[in-house]
Amino acid sequence: MSSKWTGKSWGTLGDSITEAGGYQPLVQAELGFARVMNYGRSGCPMTAGGDRDYGATTHVGKEIDTTLDCVTIFAGVNDFRLDKPIGELGTDDIYTFYGAYASVIEDILTKNPACRLSLWTPLQRDKDQYDIFYVNAAGHRLSDYADAVVAIGRRYALPVLNLYAESGFTKLTMAHFTSDGLHPNETGHRRIADMVVPFLNRL
Numbered sequence: 001m002s003s004k005w006t007g008k009s010w011g012t013l014g015d016s017i018t019e020a021g022g023y024q025p026l027v028q029a030e031l032g033f034a035r036v037m038n039y040g041r042s043g044c045p046m047t048a049g050g051d052r053d054y055g056a057t058t059h060v061g062k063e064i065d066t067t068l069d070c071v072t073i074f075a076g077v078n079d080f081r082l083d084k085p086i087g088e089l090g091t092d093d094i095y096t097f098y099g100a101y102a103s104v105i106e107d108i109l110t111k112n113p114a115c116r117l118s119l120w121t122p123l124q125r126d127k128d129q130y131d132i133f134y135v136n137a138a139g140h141r142l143s144d145y146a147d148a149v150v151a152i153g154r155r156y157a158l159p160v161l162n163l164y165a166e167s168g169f170t171k172l173t174m175a176h177f178t179s180d181g182l183h184p185n186e187t188g189h190r191r192i193a194d195m196v197v198p199f200l201n202r203l
Helices: 024-031 057-063 077-081 097-111 142-155 186-201
Strands: 009-014 035-038 070-074 116-120
Touching: 009 024, 009 057, 024 035, 024 186, 057 097, 070 097, 070 186, 077 142, 097 116, 097 142, 116 142
Parallel strands: 009 035, 009 070, 070 116
Antiparallel strands: none
């Protein structure tokens, strides 16, 4: 299948769901990307600080290839799990979710303004008591991080793939789409890819 992405390059930023490399080959096969760079870091949040700082997406995203045609950011579930404060939209404090996310967006687009950057919300989860109803130590539910991604996309005029609201991953379907209530299995990665392909094709 020929698409606008045939022969182009794609960089994927995110956590263990991205690092696993499950959805990327499926999307690549459909859209024809010539090169896919996986920058996922398992267990790491978007937000800086703490013992996972080495893999924080806000840091990793500033070291990626600056010639990529397409970059996707798929983060937030570990920020929820690690009690990262969301902060306020419009700040540059990388120790908050909003500030860390804005910082990496601005870095990527300053270095590579032609890049087609898109933001993906976290999926719902149901693992280790951290489900969609749980309120973390920062006072946030997982949906708050998903809503923050949507707000950031609006601020920077970036397309948002709302996997939290539209993927079909819920408490009712976790056993079908995941191995443990969090990490997608083969079927789950296929579902993600089935949403990503038309999403990237319309950009």
